Amino acid sequence: MLSEVKVSTIINISKEIRKSILDMALSAGSSSSHFGGSLSNVEIIATIFSIMKKYKMNDKNYYKRDRFILSKGHGCLAYYAALAHFNFFSKKELKSFEKNDSFLLGHPVINRKLGIEFSNGSLGMGLSLGIGVAFAGKIKKNDYEVYVLMGDGECNEGSVWEALMAAPHYNLNNLTAIIDRNNYQQTGSGEEIMSLGNLKQKTISFGWETKELNGHDVPSLLNCLTKKNQSKKPRMIIANTIKGKGFSFSENNNSWHHAIMTKSQYDLALKELDK
Helix, strand or coil, X not given: CCCHHHHHHHHHHHHHHHHHHHHHHHHHHHHCECHHHHHCCHHHHHHHHHHCCCCCCCCCCHXXXXXXXXXXXXXXXXXXXHHHHCCCCCHHHHHHCCCCCCCCCCCXXXXXXXXXXXXXXXXXXXXXXXXXXXXXXXXXXXXXXXEEEEECXXXXXXXXXXXXXXXXXXXXXXXEXXXXXXXXXXXXXXXXXXXXXXXXXXXHHCCCEXXXXXXXXXXXXXXXXHCCCCCCCCEEEEEECCCCCCCCCCCCCHHHCCECCCHHHHHHHHHHHCC
């Protein structure tokens, strides 16, 4: 049975992350932010961070702690908000997003002391990085899990499909990949630009243990992510999400892929967040 307390805690963390995303988007000003794709990640990231073992700042045994890799680097607002919530750095730092000399850039830049495992932004890289980390864990017999959050748009990259072949070949059952399937990318819908077809069946055929679920449903995410992977296969979660989730003006509105937040939109979003 799932703990209702834990589910409610993750739901509250998700709400806090959305508030932080709003604050960072407003603070970014004319630099703008990748708002829509960050909002589709919120419950996924909140759940992963809540269940990862030994994932904390200044962990003396770094080489045994769980890893999180944000392959869709433009979704970093949710990532930074989660790192702040889990005390990797002060929440005050979030307002430095996209400012001069800030470590909170438009795509993550490696800073392991602050919880950022890898630099990411060039799409299609993260799963290969995760495979390397998971493979190293197997070789060194280190007991950690690797979580890679990908976008459905980046699945247009050939490197993703090479990685999808490699992980089952090496029996990387310490690797979990999550595809944020919000059905949009920078210039339009995924269906128009490059249809992925039946992504679940494709990943199964590549040798993955695959589950498809609602990426905003915390109990489903928690149940799936906390189940021990009993097979030798890597695990794939296809998370069906809504781009811009949470606010009336941004949901399924691809204009918010990368946009400037106005004060009036910020105020409206705060009201909707408190409902």
